Amino acid sequence: MKATGQTFRVGIVGGTGYTGVELLRLLASHPRVTVSVITSRTEAGQPVSDLFPNLRGHYDLAFTDPDPATLAAQCDLVFFATPHNVAMRMMPELLAAGVRVVDLSADFRLTDAELWSRWYGEPHACPELLAEAVYGLPEMNRAKIRDARLVANPGCYPTAVQLGFLPLLEQSLVDVQRLNAFAASGVSGAGRQARIPNLLTEAGDNFKAYGASGHRHLPEIEQGLGWLASDPVRLTFVPHLAPMIRGMQATLTAELVDPTLSLEDLQTLFEDRFASEPFVDVLPLGSHPETRSVRGANVCRLSLHRPQGRDVVLVLSVIDNLVKGASGQAVQNMNIMLDLPETMGLDAPALLP
């Protein structure tokens, strides 16, 4: 049953992937949104609930081939839950028809087309839209998201890392030339397509770093941290693959400019900065956040440390890569764009165990 008030029609391009089905799960209980189009090239014609039995009874909808004209006619807002290089080709037609877009891929996250093509390996298909796209980290850009036609939803690592550093950089408290982020992701971060490294027998009972000499999230994170610091930053970023399905943990370190600042001062700074943020939770001093405390929930939990009282601040940050790291944040952005309460459809607690 949908609540009173206007109901918005949304479409999802890429409905068979992990972020697509997570959007469907979250939107099934959203009181002001109806999913009117869900696309898949490989499953066109199949009812959604045949492919995803968890959604039986929630959707009377079948997958259709992605077609911009159909999406434009039947949707107020469209999510792209597709690999890179898809949204940038279909989106201009939707924007021209007055449809608003939240893109979960990286197509519009970097403002510099040349930098994008260096990291993504081909020319950008519509660089003219890069300046207009709004980077969809609400804790940083809420006012711009409200009026945006096109929101670039952040990557999962960039969400965990930027939220953890945010108060320190806004207040110029750390050396921005020597930032470090070591982060581990669950295997769902790699998407649903079949690849040998993602098999249970390869990724299970194993833990490894990858992309250590350069991962495509590095320029995205440095760009966002640079906005926060109002200065270019330099980050050492090492992602890891952890033997779990969902979840992301980031360990961040930075050197304090003023070592007389106490851990309690930093804790107060974080608590004050995030006091009115519904989806950022600063844990009490001494805590170590766990990925299972955010599983299925649109929340980032942070904790602060100063190991051995040295001049280094250490921030632990956890999110669910598919929720605050992708589809939950996309719904949060949609709520802001449609002038709905920001937490609508997103207030369920995490799944434990």
Ligand SMILES: NC(=O)C1=CN([C@@H]2O[C@H](COP(=O)(O)OP(=O)(O)OC[C@H]3O[C@@H](n4cnc5c(N)ncnc54)[C@H](OP(=O)(O)O)[C@@H]3O)[C@@H](O)[C@H]2O)C=CC1
């Ligand atoms: N997984 C995660 O934790 C996160 C993912 N992201 C980003 O979100 C996006 C989706 O990720 P994820 O759900 O994991 O990916 P998946 O690989 O699991 O799913 C991709 C989806 O896109 C569709 N698709 C693929 N190629 C095309 C195309 N050319 N045209 C139209 N549809 C296409 C596929 O369906 P079909 O082939 O049937 O059309 C499928 O539904 C990616 O850009 C990813 O980088 C962002 C943050 C976190």
Ligand SMILES: CC(=O)N[C@@H](CCC(=O)OP(=O)(O)O)C(=O)O
């Ligand atoms: C575990 C794993 O493989 N994670 C992915 C990143 C997650 C993601 O999808 O990020 P984008 O939205 O930027 O593509 C990777 O490292 O490429």
